[in-house]
Amino acid sequence: EDQVTQSPEALRLQEGESSSLNCSYTVSGLRGLFWYRQDPGKGPEFLFTLYSAGEEKEKERLKATLTKKESFLHITAPKPEDSATYLCAVQVGTGGFKTIFGAGTRLFVKA
Amino acid sequence: SAVISQKPSRDICQRGTSLTIQCQVDSQVTMMFWYRQQPGQSLTLIATANQGSEATYESGFVIDKFPISRPNLTFSTLTVSNMSPEDSSIYLCSAQGDYGYTFGSGTRLTVV
Numbered sequence: 001e002d003q004v005t006q007s008p009e010a011l012r013l014q015e016g017e018s019s020s021l022n023c024s025y026t027v028s029g030l031r032g033l034f035w036y037r038q039d040p041g042k043g044p045e046f047l048f049t050l051y052s053a054g055e056e057k058e059k060e061r062l063k064a065t066l067t068k069k070e071s072f073l074h075i076t077a078p079k080p081e082d083s084a085t086y087l088c089a090v091q092v093g094t095g096g097f098k099t100i101f102g103a104g105t106r107l108f109v110k111a
Numbered sequence: 112s113a114v115i116s117q118k119p120s121r122d123i124c125q126r127g128t129s130l131t132i133q134c135q136v137d138s139q140v141t142m143m144f145w146y147r148q149q150p151g152q153s154l155t156l157i158a159t160a161n162q163g164s165e166a167t168y169e170s171g172f173v174i175d176k177f178p179i180s181r182p183n184l185t186f187s188t189l190t191v192s193n194m195s196p197e198d199s200s201i202y203l204c205s206a207q208g209d210y211g212y213t214f215g216s217g218t219r220l221t222v223v
Binding site: 041042045047048049101102103104 | 153156205211215
């Protein structure tokens, strides 16, 4: 069964304290892996798409990496405005395809 | 990336009634998706909606309960029918853009 697991469930950081969020997956026919940010009461906001092992994407304080079994979202020197839930999703399938979301990591950054 | 306008943003409904949620995309998209998100949980795909064909439903979701319309390439509706308190959730629509998937802002539904 296709499965996406994110860890930790929640992460509390001090401003400037760098860390990483993990997304591990067990799927067949991976087409792509996505990272989203979701603020309370809003829909997910697209951050990155990764397609193959070894690929990396960066945006401001965020950097996403991908291996054959997992992806990391590295947050460098976070600020309070980075506080949100970060969702990982994988797109699978060969003919039709569907997207499976992980449960998310709630990040709290304290000033 | 595509921008999606979703409405209503929230509603409180009586059990046994139906609610239709609308999503308007600012560009033409082939596929649109409807998700449900329980409080504090992740997104569960309800169905995929292609223009000109019937929606494809995921396991556990049926057309009679969640009828979907997709009359053109920029618009879709999801109806939550014969609602019960268990249907209380956030409903989100999504469309594939150039670099990833764009989501509407969600509809927070409370059934009383």
